[in-house]
Amino acid sequence: MTLTRRPKRKSELEDEVFVKPTKTAVKNCVKLNISDVLAPIVFGIFLRLIAFAYFKEYLQDHVGFTAQWNSFRRLKDAIALWDQNGSLYADRFHGVPLLAVIFYPLVPQEYILRVLFISCDVIAAVALYKSAGFVCNEAAEVPEVGKRLLTMYLLNPLTVGVCAAMNTTVILNMALCVAFYFFVNKKLCMATILVCLASQLNIYYLQLLLPIVAARMIAQTKDKFNLALAAKQLGYKLIAFSLLYSINFLIANWNDVIRGNVFFFFTLEDYTPNMGMYWYLFSLIFVQYRLFFLVILHFLAFIHVFPLFKVFWTAPVGLWLIFLQMITLLSSYPTYAEFCLFLPLLTTIKAKQNSSVFFYFLVTLISLACSSSLITLQQWVQTGSGNANFFFGSGIAYLIGQAFLLRHTLKSLVDSLFYNSDFYKADQAPQFRFINIPILKKA
Template sequence: MDKSLLLLVALGGVTRYYLQNFHWIGERVEVSTPINSFKRVQEGVYLYENGIDPYLGDVVHELPVILVLLVRIFNSISNFVPLLYVLIDLMTATLLYKMAQQFVRSKLTEQKFESSEYAVGTEELQVQATDMNVVPRCVILAYLFNPLSLLSCAGLTSTVFSNFLIALTLYFLVKRHLLPCIVCLALETMRNLYPIVLIAPVILVFTQRSKNTFTSSISILALFASACFAITGFNYALINSWSFLDATLGFIFFYRDLQPNIGLFWYFFTEMFEHFRTMFLITFQMNATVLYLVPLSLKLRKEPLLLATVLIALMSIFRSYPSVGDVSFYLALLPLWRRCWKFMAHNFVVFCFFVVTLSMMPALWQLWIYSGSANANFYFGTTLAFSTGQIFLVTDLLFAHVKRDFCLRNGLKVYVDGKEAKIILE
């Protein structure tokens, strides 16, 4: 990194540290959920220190390995815990920057071998040498100064740890380091369940050069399962109890806490008749995990990182306890697909969705909870619209990728009434 970028990183850190003085941020339901709440982590630390199993109740939902690590940190540098969250978030931004550099470098290498397949006059759609500087800068700035990531870090949410682990996974993915990639993914999967879908892009990347794709895929799946079992065993050894499984993965899957959030689960299951709950619970969880996995993996098999971006976005939209910190992470990955932006048709609509809904959420929460002049329908309407805007963004990105790929190979010229006409992209 050059000096200007280091100054921006420092500015991002200072901004995060300053915002942590506003303690009400961590109490907002858009920022804090039962899964990532700092108050619940503090409760877990207190229970563990006093010899009480923190997972016997329905408060703590963090893995024992993370909880024990936080106990050591709270005991040794309790005054610097907010600074720790800032440093981890800055490390996430740095990892994304390094990952973007490696990604652009690999795309430039690929283009050298595929350039003969590209149509004449499509240079503006191809990755350029200037992207080596522009794209990583856009990625790190999109994470450092996204208001959603700032709020997530200021609220001291454990989403900061999740983003760090996923950034590590993506970094090792583009660097083609299999074992650390699998370990990071397994750890995050055992924490939040939904990242299990990222095993698909991992398999696609590490089987590209394999002679026997099926055997290599099975080997990677076996390694991933072994890592998950090893992490589970290590967590059991820390507290000598299996209660953490139900308090983490079980709590996420069975959706026991109906606290409102920016997702789609809470209102639906509040109104749900109890005898229908199991069926719709399985349906919703399938929608958040396996439903889109196979078709997207088949379509994007040549673009594993785009597949990872889309899957991260989908699990951020459809997971049971989403927060704005989850959304901020995949938004920071969008500059990787800078060459697709010319084909994205709904930028203004998506921007309006984001600005309007995120502005209305606090107002409608105030009217519902404190003023009593509104009800849950008002707040759920904004969260539904927010999810709709995100879906528009994901589908727009996918269509833009398909259009770019078509134009790269077929050119930017079309024929109208038998006469040649050029597509105007801007």
């Protein structure tokens, strides 16, 4: 068997994933009509006001809507200690000092805080809505896809609950949604800054720098992978993150910041239940050889990053979506907020009918798992009719659904990049299903 040299792509395939925005993309963006989405925005605000009025305390107590690192109650306690000349990290706070500075004058203003959290959700939804103009290849798809992205984020009951619980991940999600808009709009510098700021709240989101690196590589090297260029671009972005993160050292002691924020995600010293699996494993199973299992689990959480980057670097937006799902599945202290971030983007993947049915089945499974977690947590904590195993079972069902959703995304991306290409047949030019942005394909 002889292998022929990979032929040059045909002229119609020369448009790469990340090039200068075409007139079609700009035209699509201009045609977006905000009047079409006023009703979802108003209804989403109304749902959040009801949740704030009647369910705020319950949602703040539920471990699915808040975790150790994004709890607003812990932030308020840390600000109170800081106001008394104490340390921000003297109690249970695991955020960054910059967040405390932002919320310091707002803590006594309850209604202003509600407006702030609702506004963050609306800005995030509008950013996703505006992204449709750059995601879609056909102008006719823009209104439908834009409204789908907005409604899936703004009217998701889990997103409403996360907002009413005053989960600080709402701010992180807003930053990442705006970063995604800049990302698909080819404004990679702004996307890098926003990802670096969001990564201060959760260090796992540093993985999103790699899709931006891939976008920069495609703009400079087209279809040839350049390891030296990738390393240089990643180095620049890590330096930018370090400079932005060092602002926190001007507010609090650098040792306290690193130990209380960054190391918190890797040491797993807080066993408060959440929608992940690590709290259960390390509090009841991995009691001995704890350091060994810590290394193994974190190794599994990060070992996928560079292989995925090497394989899918020609599809930066698909890589962005995969990393969001990986973070939701493998992070130390997950909540529903991470799931709400990538779910709207999943609806933009065009697949076969059986795959679409499989996708909605998985979303239903995850919804049932979230609903059952409300019951099992109450049985365990309040009524005493259950135990930790009941709640952990709901969490495992939630994570299994996330894993199959990730499989759905990976399969769609693999098929789009390698099906009927010279990955299998050396005498055929690669035929990419995704043009411009690797999420949508004309049916």
